Amino acid sequence: MRLSRYFLPVLKETPAEAQIASHRLMLRAGMIKQATAGIYSWLPLGFKVLRKLENIVHEEQVRAGHIPMLMPTLQSADLWRESGRYDDYGAEMLRVTDRHGRDMLYGPTNEELITDIFRAHVGSYKDLPLTLYHIQWKFRDEVRPRFGVMRGREFFMKDGYNFDLTKEDALHAYNRHMVSYLRTYERMGLQAIPMRADSGPIGGDDTHEFLVLADTGESEVFYDSAITDLTLGDRVVDYNSREECEAIVREWTTPYARTDETHDEAKFNAIPEVRRKSSRGIEVGQIFYFGTKYSEPMRATVQGPDGKSVPVHMGSHGIGVSRLVGAIIEASHDDKGIIWPEGVTPYHAGIVNLKQGDPEADAACEAIYASLMALGLEPLYDDRDERAGGKFATMDLIGLPWWITVGPRGLKNGVVELTSRRTGESEELPPEQAVEKLALAYAGHVLRPAL
Amino acid sequence: MRLSRYFLPVLKETPAEAQIASHRLMLRAGMIKQATAGIYSWLPLGFKVLRKLENIVHEEQVRAGHIPMLMPTLQSADLWRESGRYDDYGAEMLRVTDRHGRDMLYGPTNEELITDIFRAHVGSYKDLPLTLYHIQWKFRDEVRPRFGVMRGREFFMKDGYNFDLTKEDALHAYNRHMVSYLRTYERMGLQAIPMRADSGPIGGDDTHEFLVLADTGESEVFYDSAITDLTLGDRVVDYNSREECEAIVREWTTPYARTDETHDEAKFNAIPEVRRKSSRGIEVGQIFYFGTKYSEPMRATVQGPDGKSVPVHMGSHGIGVSRLVGAIIEASHDDKGIIWPEGVTPYHAGIVNLKQGDPEADAACEAIYASLMALGLEPLYDDRDERAGGKFATMDLIGLPWWITVGPRGLKNGVVELTSRRTGESEELPPEQAVEKLALAYAGHVLRPAL
Numbered sequence: 001m002r003l004s005r006y007f008l009p010v011l012k013e014t015p016a017e018a019q020i021a022s023h024r025l026m027l028r029a030g031m032i033k034q035a036t037a038g039i040y041s042w043l044p045l046g047f048k049v050l051r052k053l054e055n056i057v058h059e060e061q062v063r064a065g066h067i068p069m070l071m072p073t074l075q076s077a078d079l080w081r082e083s084g085r086y087d088d089y090g091a092e093m094l095r096v097t098d099r100h101g102r103d104m105l106y107g108p109t110n111e112e113l114i115t116d117i118f119r120a121h122v123g124s125y126k127d128l129p130l131t132l133y134h135i136q137w138k139f140r141d142e143v144r145p146r147f148g149v150m151r152g153r154e155f156f157m158k159d160g161y162n163f164d165l166t167k168e169d170a171l172h173a174y175n176r177h178m179v180s181y182l183r184t185y186e187r188m189g190l191q192a193i194p195m196r197a198d199s200g201p202i203g204g205d206d207t208h209e210f211l212v213l214a215d216t217g218e219s220e221v222f223y224d225s226a227i228t229d230l231t232l233g234d235r236v237v238d239y240n241s242r243e244e245c246e247a248i249v250r251e252w253t254t255p256y257a258r259t260d261e262t263h264d265e266a267k268f269n270a271i272p273e274v275r276r277k278s279s280r281g282i283e284v285g286q287i288f289y290f291g292t293k294y295s296e297p298m299r300a301t302v303q304g305p306d307g308k309s310v311p312v313h314m315g316s317h318g319i320g321v322s323r324l325v326g327a328i329i330e331a332s333h334d335d336k337g338i339i340w341p342e343g344v345t346p347y348h349a350g351i352v353n354l355k356q357g358d359p360e361a362d363a364a365c366e367a368i369y370a371s372l373m374a375l376g377l378e379p380l381y382d383d384r385d386e387r388a389g390g391k392f393a394t395m396d397l398i399g400l401p402w403w404i405t406v407g408p409r410g411l412k413n414g415v416v417e418l419t420s421r422r423t424g425e426s427e428e429l430p431p432e433q434a435v436e437k438l439a440l441a442y443a444g445h446v447l448r449p450a451l
Numbered sequence: 452m453r454l455s456r457y458f459l460p461v462l463k464e465t466p467a468e469a470q471i472a473s474h475r476l477m478l479r480a481g482m483i484k485q486a487t488a489g490i491y492s493w494l495p496l497g498f499k500v501l502r503k504l505e506n507i508v509h510e511e512q513v514r515a516g517h518i519p520m521l522m523p524t525l526q527s528a529d530l531w532r533e534s535g536r537y538d539d540y541g542a543e544m545l546r547v548t549d550r551h552g553r554d555m556l557y558g559p560t561n562e563e564l565i566t567d568i569f570r571a572h573v574g575s576y577k578d579l580p581l582t583l584y585h586i587q588w589k590f591r592d593e594v595r596p597r598f599g600v601m602r603g604r605e606f607f608m609k610d611g612y613n614f615d616l617t618k619e620d621a622l623h624a625y626n627r628h629m630v631s632y633l634r635t636y637e638r639m640g641l642q643a644i645p646m647r648a649d650s651g652p653i654g655g656d657d658t659h660e661f662l663v664l665a666d667t668g669e670s671e672v673f674y675d676s677a678i679t680d681l682t683l684g685d686r687v688v689d690y691n692s693r694e695e696c697e698a699i700v701r702e703w704t705t706p707y708a709r710t711d712e713t714h715d716e717a718k719f720n721a722i723p724e725v726r727r728k729s730s731r732g733i734e735v736g737q738i739f740y741f742g743t744k745y746s747e748p749m750r751a752t753v754q755g756p757d758g759k760s761v762p763v764h765m766g767s768h769g770i771g772v773s774r775l776v777g778a779i780i781e782a783s784h785d786d787k788g789i790i791w792p793e794g795v796t797p798y799h800a801g802i803v804n805l806k807q808g809d810p811e812a813d814a815a816c817e818a819i820y821a822s823l824m825a826l827g828l829e830p831l832y833d834d835r836d837e838r839a840g841g842k843f844a845t846m847d848l849i850g851l852p853w854w855i856t857v858g859p860r861g862l863k864n865g866v867v868e869l870t871s872r873r874t875g876e877s878e879e880l881p882p883e884q885a886v887e888k889l890a891l892a893y894a895g896h897v898l899r900p901a902l
Binding site: 005006007009030033035036037039040041042043044046047048050051065067068069070071072073074075076078091092094096098099102104106113116117120121122130132134137139141143153154448449 | 456457458460481484486487488490491492493494495497498499501502516518519520521522523524525526527529542543545547549550553555557564567568571572573581583585588590592594604605899900
């Protein structure tokens with residue numbers, strides 16, 4: 001993309017309403033614009049990141065054997081009356097009446113609707129196990145929306161639902177979700193720690209939240225620092241193997257890690273003091289096993305191998321996709337702007353032309369642009385007729401992990417400058433070598449989404 | 452995908468509520484399930500097609516130089532009061548009140564919101580031309596929703612908006628959109644004819660609808676059969692060239708083609724009788740040039756080269772993405788089921804194992820499965836323990852363009868059977884040759900979306 005043809009409305013001033021870094025930086029980098037309280041338009045740069053996260057979530061869910069579908073945003077109130085949640089949900093649920101006076105609502109979650117689909121179409125244990133998920137806009141009418149997309153009212157979320165014959169099968173689904181979530185966050189450059197949590201309005205016996213450590217987190221968290229050393233790395237996981245999934249879950253849930261809601265002072269104090277950590281955390285996902293809480297009242301049953309009808313064991317599993325954009329920025333930024341991890345950066349590299357209009361500089365930039373595109377990388381070429389200082393400030397602000405600076409002086413010596421946003425370090429290289437370095441930096445990253 | 456692990460709830464009976472083929476077939480093929488009147492869940496097979504169409508629309512819009520972003524589903528009523536449309540829109544607009552008593556609405560279209568974004572961020576003619584678009588769920592509270600996704604209440608739509616300094620620039624944007632739409636429909640295997648139309652509630656001077664010929668269309672259309680011979684084929688279009696875009700628009704708008712709304716009997720009768728056709732048509736898109744209709748009341752102005760402030764010239768351009776799923780089926784089906792065009796088929800080929808559990812048949816199917824995957828094709832392998840008749844009926848119903856039948860008898864002679872859904876013809880071939888034929892059939896198709 002050439003910046004002269006893009007729509008990147010960066011702001012020089014810090015918007016007064018933004019209290020936290022991600023909100024401030026997303027506004028300043030031209031990623032979002034508030035449409036009305038707690039509801040945002042995703043400007044091109046923001047949308048590109050959102051779409052990347054969405055694709056990563058899809059890829060990791062499909063890898064785990066979960067099946068994508070899509071439920072609508074508006075639902076009939078009838079199903080929620082059946083589960084008993086219509087009255088329970090309170091003022092956070094946005095209630096709507098259509099032209100015929102029918103009660104509807106903007107879905108804050110989808111347990112009822114998916115259970116209705118399941119009971120209409122599945123009747124035998126032979127069709128299990130089954131995990132369906134979707135990524136769709138949801139609405140929660142927060143009293144006081146704030147922190148930008150971190151606590152918006154209209155938000156983009158992945159929610160998945162497993163249907164199993166037995167509790168054991170459902171716990172395998174639970175474990176499979178935990179592993180797939182760990183992978184998802186790792187690909188996004190995030191460390192998200194699973195912590196035993198309260199079940200809240202979804203209900204259930206077993207639940208973990210995933211928290212990203214950041215000063216601006218809404219929860220206080222307590223953890224054994226041993227957990228922050230864990231990574232999945234290149235491990236190949238067989239999601240059909242109960243043992244493999246369980247082993248990974250055990251690895252991640254053995255070190256102490258809890259939010260203030262479930263914190264146990266005595267257990268925490270049993271950890272060697274040097275590993276005892278407390279911090280703030282941002283919740284970016286949650287998984288639940290809730291057994292037959294919905295399948296019983298809604299009569300979602302299957303015929304078991306013995307011919308008897310039994311309610312299915314269910315769980316639900318969510319990742320806040322739009323919230324993650326903010327969480328990644330909270331975890332990865334500095335005074336100058338955002339620092340995107342390679343896995344989610346909207347563009348892979350910037351190209352800064354120090355002297356737009358100079359035939360040699362222009363030609364060198366075009367050649368680098370073409371080479372990067374040929375590698376499947378997406379460059380953002382700052383081809384505007386602006387001063388170098390402004391171009392560098394934009395690069396720092398929007399936070400692409402790498403950029404290449406091209407100027408007449410360097411070109412005389414056959415070199416360009418490759419800058420790492422994270423370290424701030426630059427090195428002079430012939431253009432081809434700079435391109436090769438970028439190819440290496442992105443080796444192993446999915447350049448084109450599979451879905 | 453293996454059918455034993457998929458969720459494909461095909462129905463044997465024809466659902467009573469479905470009046471038209473696409474609605475009937477989408478329900479029977481397990482593509483959708485009604486959530487409530489005019490609102491549908493997209494089951495896995497349906498979602499896969501919807502996502503493919505979405506990606507094609509994105510790719511063709513990006514190719515034309517238009518920039519993707521995303522606006523929210525809910526909007527504040529304030530902007531619509533500013534444009535004067537809040538009261539005009541009538542009962543089709545779904546009005547919502549939030550917990551603080553603020554008037555909101557579920558967007559049926561986005562002229563107001565995009566104009567608000569534009570005026571907040573763009574101030575100079577130097578930032579033009581600019582075309583922004585998004586693909587988002589919309590809502591129109593139809594009195595009598597019917598025909599499945601063809602006339603639903605919650606629907607998925609691409610809407611794009613161009614901002615230009617002059618009428619001439621805006622007309623180039625109009626032409627660019629027409630060309631990109633023609634390409635989009637062609638990639639979907641559709642012939643959609645641009646027809647001069649009425650502007651309706653969007654308003655404007657110049658507008659074309661795109662209509663797909665089908666018996667179940669809501670509009671009566673009259674056209675010169677010469678227009679159905681036109682194709683873009685492999686033409687490479689330079690979207691920056693006014694002349695190229697204009698020439699294509701001229702080519703497609705010279706032959707007579709109008710809906711009953713704008714039909715001109717005298718002009719129609721001037722066509723040689725043999726080329727005079729009338730039919731029914733399904734509207735799948737519409738483009739508008741409306742000048743300063745929104746930019747004036749909403750004060751979306753830029754400073755021109757002479758330093759004077761002028762309202763921008765705008766247009767808006769829509770493609771009904773969810774509706775297209777139905778339109779494609781209306782245009783391409785037979786008594787047995789759907790016949791997907793290669794460009795939009797949810798899976799590229801089926802594999803029918805005639806004797807599941809037979810070691811040789813199973814091994815041959817697995818090998819074909821792996822070969823197709825290695826080519827970037829997505830097979831749907833019917834590995835269920837079912838009778839051949841049921842498997843063939845499912846293949847016919849869900850309409851993949853090709854399938855390979857594998858059975859012990861053929862394997863003894865070293866052959867499998869390759870069947871074309873469109874012609875119904877089968878031929879016996881060694882497995883490798885069947886795979887090669889499929890590779891050829893999909894040559895030139897985008898297998899992985901670029902966005």
